Amino acid sequence: MQCQEFEAVLEQIDGRPLSADAAAHAAQCRSCSAMAADLELIQTLAHELTIPETEPPDRIWTQVRAQLEQEGIIRVPATDARAEKQGAGWFAGIFAWVRRPALVATYAGLIVLAAGLAWEKSIPAPDTASDIAAIPSIHTQDNLNQLEAQTVSDLQASNPEINATLRRDLKIVNNFIAVCQKAVREQPQDETARQYLYGAYQQKSELLAAALAHSRTGE
């Protein structure tokens, strides 16, 4: 047996013992013997290695959902959409941010803008989460657009890589918002369309918040 044949045997044995011919060759060829010993050592040490498992951040699932809803692959049932608004919708999402210091500024910005616009329109300033829902969606969109511009501008200077990812994801979510807005304009009484639009705004706000948190914590 030649060395090339021995290596071909090593390639195929898959943990089985060497054949008599291969063993005889290894006994008289230091090079092949050393290679076989080294490969066995590598395989033994590899069993002790582990591949760390990392949970993806929540924004990944938010972005996946936004894209799938935009493509029409998934739809939120009307009953589930109403439950989302009552239990874990736009408002709960805002209060969840408060627990994360890096997002307080974003939350404060939303509340201040909402309160300011509401005062200008002679609507009582929102002091409860439920009042925020009463603000016409155009104000929510304007608030989000201002925060988007501010966030993109900040990240362009401080973290261009995150900014590039954010801009790509914002394009997806903004397209989805445009689709939902069109649906609400065409059928203003359609509760499902409004729920989709609220959900889209929530996704955009979470995206902006996640980008800010990512750039500030480096996570």
Place this chain on the structure above:
Amino acid sequence: MVGRTPEAEDLTQEAFLQLFRKIATFRGESAFSTWLHRLTVNVVLMKLRKKTVAESSLEEATEPDEESGGPRRDFGAPDNLLSGSVDRINLQRAVEQLPPGYRSVFELHDIQGYEHNEIAGIMGCSIGNSKSQLHKARTRLRELLHEAARQRAREARQDAKSEVEQDG
């Protein structure tokens, strides 16, 4: 497979988007986990191949050709044994330097314990090809580990020489 968290997150997103888009094509001929694993590997490999074409450098171009080539070996030359000069940390570093295809097969078989028939299903290749890629991966790791050991030996000699010169 990609070694960087931001890229891994982007590819995770893309893999799950592909999952939902292609779920209707899952025929149950393999386990769902195998099907999803294969889909994910394809997403990553496509990204890595595009990146290699767009950003190839001389260093990347001189990596062993995974399809037709592989690590070269001088048959008949006596080799030093790795035993005594390699540990898990050295091996982990060497694994991170493997080309993506080699690394995938090595991690699936030697670290995670998949059999070659399972790897063939995940990677979309034959069992023979899986064995061949694994052997090339291990051989390349052997080269990398020997290089690292020689480098450490050179550094140790250099340090010893510097100490002698300082004492003199």
